[in-house]
Amino acid sequence: xxxxxxxxxxxxxxxxxxxxxxxxxxxxxxxxxxxxxxxxxxxxxxxxxxxxxxxxxxxxxxxxxxxxxxxxxxxxxxxxxxxxxxxxxxxxxxxxxxxxxxxxxxxxxxxxxxxxxxxxxxxxxxxxxxxxxxxxxxxxxxxxxxxxxxxxxxxxxxxxxxxxxxxxxxxxxxxxxxxxxxxxxxxxxxxxxxxxxxxxxxxxxxxxxxxxxxxxxxxxxxxxxxxxxxxxxxxxxxxxxxxxxxxxxxxxxxxxxxxxxxxxxxxxxxxxxxxxxxxxxxxxxxxxxxxxxxxxxxxxxxxxxxxxxxxxxxxxxxxxxxxxxxxxxxxxxxxxxxxxxxxxxxxxxxxxxxxxxxxxxxxxxxxxxxxxxxxxxxxxxxxxxxxxxxxxxxxxxxxxxxxxxxxxxxxxxxxxxxxxxxxxxxxxxxxxxxxxxxxxxxxxxxxxxxxxxxxxxxxxxxxxxxxxxxxxxxxxxxxxxxxxxxxxxxxxxxxxxxxxxxxxxxxxxxxxxxxxxxxxxxxxxxxxxxxxxxxxxxxxxxxxxxxxxxxxxxxxxxxxxxxxxxxxxxxxxxxxxxxxxxxxxxxxxxxxxxxxxxxxxxxxxxxxxxxxxxxxxxxxxxxxxxxxxxxxxxxxxxxxxxxxxxx
Amino acid sequence: xxxxxxxxxxxxxxxxxxxxxxxxxxxxxxxxxxxxxxxxxxxxxxxx
Numbered sequence: 001x002x003x004x005x006x007x008x009x010x011x012x013x014x015x016x017x018x019x020x021x022x023x024x025x026x027x028x029x030x031x032x033x034x035x036x037x038x039x040x041x042x043x044x045x046x047x048x049x050x051x052x053x054x055x056x057x058x059x060x061x062x063x064x065x066x067x068x069x070x071x072x073x074x075x076x077x078x079x080x081x082x083x084x085x086x087x088x089x090x091x092x093x094x095x096x097x098x099x100x101x102x103x104x105x106x107x108x109x110x111x112x113x114x115x116x117x118x119x120x121x122x123x124x125x126x127x128x129x130x131x132x133x134x135x136x137x138x139x140x141x142x143x144x145x146x147x148x149x150x151x152x153x154x155x156x157x158x159x160x161x162x163x164x165x166x167x168x169x170x171x172x173x174x175x176x177x178x179x180x181x182x183x184x185x186x187x188x189x190x191x192x193x194x195x196x197x198x199x200x201x202x203x204x205x206x207x208x209x210x211x212x213x214x215x216x217x218x219x220x221x222x223x224x225x226x227x228x229x230x231x232x233x234x235x236x237x238x239x240x241x242x243x244x245x246x247x248x249x250x251x252x253x254x255x256x257x258x259x260x261x262x263x264x265x266x267x268x269x270x271x272x273x274x275x276x277x278x279x280x281x282x283x284x285x286x287x288x289x290x291x292x293x294x295x296x297x298x299x300x301x302x303x304x305x306x307x308x309x310x311x312x313x314x315x316x317x318x319x320x321x322x323x324x325x326x327x328x329x330x331x332x333x334x335x336x337x338x339x340x341x342x343x344x345x346x347x348x349x350x351x352x353x354x355x356x357x358x359x360x361x362x363x364x365x366x367x368x369x370x371x372x373x374x375x376x377x378x379x380x381x382x383x384x385x386x387x388x389x390x391x392x393x394x395x396x397x398x399x400x401x402x403x404x405x406x407x408x409x410x411x412x413x414x415x416x417x418x419x420x421x422x423x424x425x426x427x428x429x430x431x432x433x434x435x436x437x438x439x440x441x442x443x444x445x446x447x448x449x450x451x452x453x454x455x456x457x458x459x460x461x462x463x464x465x466x467x468x469x470x471x472x473x474x475x476x477x478x479x480x481x482x483x484x485x486x487x488x489x490x491x492x493x494x495x496x497x498x499x500x501x502x503x504x505x506x507x508x509x510x511x512x513x514x515x516x517x518x519x520x521x522x523x524x525x526x527x528x529x530x531x532x533x534x535x536x537x538x539x540x541x542x543x544x545x546x547x548x549x550x551x552x553x554x555x556x557x558x559x560x561x562x563x564x565x566x567x568x569x570x571x572x573x574x575x576x577x578x579x580x581x582x583x584x585x586x587x588x589x590x591x592x593x594x595x596x597x598x599x600x601x602x603x604x605x606x607x608x609x610x611x612x613x614x615x616x617x618x619x620x621x622x623x624x625x626x627x628x629x630x631x632x633x634x635x636x637x638x639x640x641x642x643x644x645x646x647x
Numbered sequence: 648x649x650x651x652x653x654x655x656x657x658x659x660x661x662x663x664x665x666x667x668x669x670x671x672x673x674x675x676x677x678x679x680x681x682x683x684x685x686x687x688x689x690x691x692x693x694x695x
Binding site: 471472475476478479480482483484486487490491505506508509512513516 | 657662665666669670672673674676677678681682685686
C-alpha cells in the first residue's frame with residue numbers, strides 16, 4: 001500500500017492530487033472558450049452586414065421570443081438516404097436496445113456513488129464513537145464502489161455502441177441533433193474524462209487515503225462529492241437531448257437554432273425529467289445493489305459472511321425505497337408539466353394510445369410494494385420478538401392484494417365487436433367503476449400507508465417500549481394511521497360525485513395523508529423506542545432464502561418498470577424525431593404495439609441482468625485471488641518458523 | 648406493550664378519553680386542515 005504518512009509526502013500528495021483534479025476541472029471549459037471566440041466572430045460579421053435575420057422561438061414567449069438565426073433548418077428526412085437499415089429489420093429496435101442498455105448501466109453507475117457517499121459519511125461519523133461500526137460502513141461503501149467500477153467500463157462501451165448505432169442507422173437525425181448540441185456534446189465528452197479521473201482516484205485511493213476520520217478521509221469524501229456532482233451534471237446534459245426531442249425550445253418552427261444554447265437545454269420538460277430520473281436511478285441502483293447482496297447472501301459459505309450480506313441487502317433495499325417513495329410524486333409533476341406543454345401529449349399518454357402502459361406500470365409498482373412488504377415480513381423472521389406481530393401480516397397482505405386489484409383495473413377493455421355488444425359498451429358496468437383515478441389513487445395511497453405501517457412494525461418488533469407514555473403513543477399512532485386511511489378512502493369515494501377538474505385536486509390531500517403517516521408515524525415510533533428494552537439482537541444472516549429471492553424480484557421489477565416507462569416516454573413523440581420540428585420519415589415511424597414492446601422490454605431486462613451477472617462475477621473474481629494467496633501465505637507462515645514479515 | 652408495568656396502571660376510562668381526543672384531533676387535522684386548506688391553496692394556484 002502507498003505510504004502517505006510522512007509529513008512531507010502528505011503535502012506533496014495533496015498538492016499533486018489537487019493540481020491534477022484542478023486541471024481536469026478546467027478541461028470541460030475549453031469548448032466554452034471556443035464558443036466565446038465563435039460568438040465574437042459572429043458579432044463582428046453581423047456588424048458588417050445589414051440587420052441579422054431574426055426568428056420566433058417555438059416555445060419561449062416575452063422578451064426572449066425572437067433570436068438571431070444561427071443554424072440551418074431541420075432538413076426533411078428522406079428514406080432511405082437519411083436512414084441506415086439492415087434489410088427489413090426495424091432500425092429503431094436496435095437503437096432501442098442500445099439506448100436501454102446504456103441507460104441501465106448509466107443509471108447504475110450514477111446511483112451507486114450516491115449510496116457510497118452516504119455510507120462513507122456514516123462510516124466517518126461513526127468512527128469516532130465506535131471504530132468497528134465505522135469500519136463496517138466504510139467497507140460496505142468500498143465494496144459497493146467495486147461493483148460500480150466494472151459497470152463503469154461497460155457503460156462507456158455501451159455509450160460507444162449507441163453513438164455508432166445512431167451514426168449508422170439514423171445519420172440524418174443525428175446530424176441535426178449534434179448540430180444543435182455541438183458544444184454540449186463536447187463538454188459532455190470532456191466531463192467524462194474528469195469523471196473517470198475522479199472515479200479512479202476515489203476507488204484506488206480508498207485504502208491509501210483511509211485514516212479513519214482524519215483529513216485524508218475527509219478529502220476522500222470530498223472526492224466522492226465531486227464524483228457525484230460530475231455524474232449528475234453528465235446526466236442532466238444527456239437528459240436535455242431527450243427532453244429537447246419531446247419538447248423543443250430555443251429553435252424556430254423550421255428547426256433553426258436561435259443562438260442561445262441554454263434555451264435549447266432548458267426546454268419545458270427538462271427539469272421534471274431530471275428530477276424524476278435522479279430519483280428513479282437511485283431507486284433502481286438500490287434495487288440492483290440489494291440483488292447483488294442477496295446473490296452473495298445465498299452463495300455465502302459461513303454465517304459471518306451471510307450476516308454481512310444480509311445487512312448489506314437491507315441497507316441497499318432501504319435506500320432504494322427511500323428514493324421510491326417520492327418517485328410517484330415526481331411522476332405526477334412530470335405528467336402535469338406534459339399536460340401544460342401539450343395537452344394532446346398528456347391525453348395520448350394517459351387516456352389514449354398509450355394508456356394501457358400505465359396499467360402495466362401499475363402492475364409493476366404494485367408488485368414492488370407487495371415485494372417490499374413480503375421482504376420485511378421475511379426479514380422480521382430474524383428478529384426475536386417479531387412473533388407478536390406475525391398475526392397481522394395476513395391482514396396487511398389482504399389489503400395490499402385488494403389495492404393491487406383495484407389499481408390495475410382498466411377503464412376500458414380490449415375487446416372484439418361481439419364482446420363489446422354483449423357487454424353494452426367499452427366499459428364494464430361494475431368493474432369499469434374501479435378503472436378511474438379516484439379508485440386508483442385510493443389504492444396506491446393505501447398501499448404506501450400499509451408499507452409505512454409494516455416498516456413501523458419492523459422498527460419496533462424486537463423491542464419492548466419502555467417510555468411511560470407508551471399507551472398514549474400507541475393510541476396516537478393508531479389514530480394517525482386510521483385517520484389517514486379513512487381520509488384516503490373518503491376522498492376516493494367523494495371523487496365519484498364531483499367534476500373532473502375538482503377531482504384531480506383531491507389527489508393532493510390524499511398524498512398528504514400518506515406522507516403524514518410516513519413522517520409523523522416513523523418519527524413518533526423512533527421517539528417511543530428511546531430507552532426501549534431489546535428482546536434480542538437482530539440475527540443477521542438468518543433471514544429465509546425467500547427474503548433474498550424477494551430482493552431479486554424487487555430488482556427485476558425496477559428494471560422492467562424502467563423499460564416499459566422508457567418505451568412510453570419515447571413513443572409519445574409518435575411520428576416525430578423532434579416533436580413538431582423533425583419528422584420521422586422512416587418506415588418505422590409507427591408506434592409499436594404493446595405486445596412487441598413487452599417482448600423487447602423483457603429481452604432488454606434479460607440482457608441487462610446477464611451482463612450484470614458478469615459484472616458481479618468479475619468483482620468476486622478479484623477478491624478470490626487475494627483470498628487464495630492470503631490463505632497460502634498463512635499456511636506457509638504457519639508451516640515454517642520464520643515470521644511472516646521477516647523478509 | 649402489555650409487558651409495560653406503567654401501561655397496566657392506566658384505566659380504561661383514561662384510555663377512552665385520550666382516544667376520543669385523538670379521534671377528534673385526527674378528524675380536525677385530516678378533514679379540516681389537510682383537505683380544506685390544500686384545496687383552497689390549489690384553487691388559488693390553479694383557478695380553473
